[in-house]
Amino acid sequence: MHIKFEDVTYTYMLGSPFEKRALNGVDVSISSGSFTAVVGSTGSGKSTLMQHINGLLVPTSGQVTVDSTVLQPGVKRKVIKPLRKKVGMVFQYPEHQLFGSTVEEDILFGPIQHGMSVERVKRRLPELLNLVGLHEDYLHESPFQLSGGQMRRVAIAGVLATEPEVLILDEPAAGLDPSGHRALLQLFRSWHEEHGLTTVLVTHDMEDAANYADDVIVMNEGSVKLQGKPIDVFREVESLTAMNLAVPPAVRIGMALRRSNWSIDVTNQSSEQLAEQLMTNWPEKGGH
Amino acid sequence: MSTIECKNVFFKYTDEQDWIIQDLSITIKQGEWVSILGTNGSGKSTLARLINALLTPTSGAVTVAGKSTDDEGEIWNIRQKAGMVFQNPDHQFVAATVRDDIAFGLENAGVARDEMLKRIASASERVGVDDLLFAEPHRLSGGQKQRAAIAGVLALQPDIMIFDEATAMLDPKGRKEVMATMKQLHERGITILMITHELEEALESDRVVFMEHGKIINDSKAEEFFQKPEFLVERDFHLPYFLQVQKHLVENGFQTNYLLDEDEWVKSLCTSNSRM
Structure with missing residues (x-):
């Protein structure tokens, strides 16, 4: 599903002394079927942006189009409701939202709310649980007996069970250990490919943006500052640094080496590729 | 001066359970900066809680400055000596402003008002939250919240500070702020025990302790530890x-x-x- 923001402004607590403009004339387009990373430092407006995609927030001015649904100021609830079924959201620390007495009950909550056939979803539960890396034996246990990482997987299974067409992920791997972090992002990437989703990953981890996304949007102070293929965006070292964002190490190191005449590609290449290039161009031993 | 000493420590919550900590011994001297690495469930956080007497060993002994954590009379003394900063910045605030939050710990410790004001001023200045004393917690960034929490612990004048994944929920800027604060505390001679998943952070420390299944399987100087990165790669750590x-x-x-x-x-x- 294509997602389009046109001149979108959003102001929190409009008309009160605490009024705060979080989005400022945002024009941006996320193409159908893409895996897009939205990066930006804290307070850049990235979370506000993503909450517009399923109508949790409605523009103060401008409009958001998701497929054929148009969200404008004053949009009716009956317009928003069908959109919620199509857009799945994984919030930060989704394990804080668990409440069921069993894992199964928790996962089924979303599908039931969306009027899906419970029997059909139930049949798929073991497979779904395996996919997120949990054994099906957990289905009848209390989610609160699980470790933090396992609870997160249950919460994510609950979102995937609703079979969304658009998946919005807000820092889904925050606080996980390195292997859990990688496993989770790989899961989202392969789910994305297998189900032909449109996926939006909100993150401040530039390496994740580089490794998993096709397209990167950089937000700062409520506006979109850069958009493009990861490598093109990451070459903008100066503006990224000015926005308090880290440049992926491959690019940062590549550029420093280029400056001292190493013939190195400045791309988001693997460590192995960079090492290969260094070894190919290695100065002759003893040549000083 | 507070030396931490764990001798043949075993720990589990219930009899039926496997050991969470098994036969662990370690000595940490005043002023060291120690990283504790290990996967989820390896016993890192349990070890931290044993050191500041939130938990006591099932068998074996933990002493801080020669006082056993088993000695009921010493528990408050030990907790004041070994302060702890947790992962979630939102779970550590009890008061409506930063200043009241720092005061909360001091009040519990029975510090007199004049002394309290002095300590709030110096602790908040040291970690750079002195301009935020009257700010409400929800108006602070994650990094500012963690630094305010550090100030609260620091005001109790600990010899040891334990950071349990204190940067895990922060953005890169917040992480930098907290790491810079740790560095500064280390320079002032405070012992730093840092539980982390981030190898970049462990690189800043002097000594690396690696835990697996409740045991220490590596304990060496950081510069020696990182000369053998295969150890980390084999354990699925991201170099x-x-x-x-x-x-x-x-x-x-x-x-x-x-x-x-x-x-x-x-x-x-x-x-x-x-x-x-």
Whole structure:
């Protein structure tokens, strides 16, 4: 599903002394079927942006189009409701939202709310649980007996069970250990490919943006500052640094080496590729 | 001066359970900066809680400055000596402003008002939250909240500070702020025990303790530990990119050892190239 923001402004607590403009004339387009990373430092407006995609927030001015649904100021609830079924959201620390007495009950909550056939979803539960890396034996246990990482997987299974067409992920791997972090992002990437989703990953981890996304949007102070293929965006070292964002190490190191005449590609290449290039161009031993 | 000493420590919550900590012994001297690494469930957080007497060993002994955590009369004294900063910045605030929050711990410790004001001023200045004393917690960034929490612990004048994944929920800017604060506390002679998943952070410390299944399977100087990155790779840890590149270079005989500072390593490559 294509997602389009046109001149979108959003102001929190409009008309009160605490009024705060979080989005400022945002024009941006996320193409159908893409895996897009939205990066930006804290307070850049990235979370506000993503909450517009399923109508949790409605523009103060401008409009958001998701497929054929148009969200404008004053949009009716009956317009928003069908959109919620199509857009799945994984919030930060989704394990804080668990409440069921069993894992199964928790996962089924979303599908039931969306009027899906419970029997059909139930049949798929073991497979779904395996996919997120949990054994099906957990289905009848209390989610609160699980470790933090396992609870997160249950919460994510609950979102995937609703079979969304658009998946919005807000820092889904925050606080996980390195292997859990990688496993989770790989899961989202392969789910994305297998189900032909449109996926939006909100993150401040530039390496994740580089490794998993096709397209990167950089937000700062409520506006979109850069958009493009990861490598093109990451070459903008100066503006990224000015926005308090880290440049992926491959690019940062590549550029420093280029400056001292190493013939190195400045791309988001693997460590192995960079090492290969260094070894190919290695100065002759003893040549000083 | 507070030395931490764990001797043949075993721990589990219930009889039926497997050991969470098994036969663990370690000595940490005043002023050391120790990283505790290990996967989820390896016992890192349990060890931290044993050290500041939130938990007591099932068998074996933990002493801080010679006082056993088993001695009921010493528990408050030990907790005041070994302060703890937790992962979630939102779970550590009890008061409506930063100043009241720092005061809360001091009040509990029975510190007199005049002394309290002095300590709030100096602790908040040291970690750079003195301009935020009247700010409400929800108006602070994650990094500011963690620093306010650190100020609250610091005001109790601890010898030891334990950070249990204190940067895990922060953005890169917040992480930098908290790491800079740790560095500064270390320079002032406070013992730092840092539980982390981030190898970049462990690189800043003096000593690395690696835990697996409730045991310490590595305890060495950081610079020695990182000379053997295979150890981490085998355990599915993600090496910092500049060490990954060096690993390939070392394996192919282009480099003999690892440089543990990215800038220094890049600089060395640049110098070797200009000598061509």
